[in-house]
Amino acid sequence: MSIKDRGKLKWQPALMLPEYVKLLNEVNKDYYRQVKPILDEYQLEEFENKIHTAMEFASPVKFTVWEDGFEWEYTGMIHRLDQFTKLIHLELEKEKGHIIRVKFEDLVAVEVRE
Template sequence: MLKDRGTIKWNALMLPEHVKLLRDWKNNDEFSPAPDLSEWELEHIERMISHAFWQKCSVQIFTHEGSDRHCYEGVITKLDTNHRSLVLNGEQRISFSHIYCVEAEACD
């Protein structure tokens, strides 16, 4: 029976410098910078959040935190201007600085 060790057998052929460069390349490849929003886009997001909060509409909020992008869905239950954040569904706190897109569904 053939015992194949997979990629382990190829590691001996690689120099430590090459391994480090490959790891750095992989880490940089997964990173995506935060989108630059214009003043108009920020105003639009602000209006959408305000409207969704007062009308109790269901929203989708897209955030960018470091290299991670998340999508949150629910109803905005609180706007906290002191901490510059909002509370979604009474439990999820989202910072305004991480938000890059808001989509509101039709309100009742």
């Protein structure tokens, strides 16, 4: 009677170690990172004007924010501006009552919705 060896099936789970999976995820994440776009002072001034207009007329705003190499889009109403820390408190449109803080220097695009 011979011993039935499973061969490849026996050793396949050992090749997917947690460290190996973590390394693969980091490599994939690094591959899709983007460089932060450089904005001139005219674009920053335009962002400020759009933000103040949206606050004055209580219009929803769509922010494109650069965070750690990726661009994220947030839509909602501006709740509060903090002049000293340059933070924008945004109440999200999809999650009522949920407020996030966005740094002004991380803004890439601002769009006022009507």
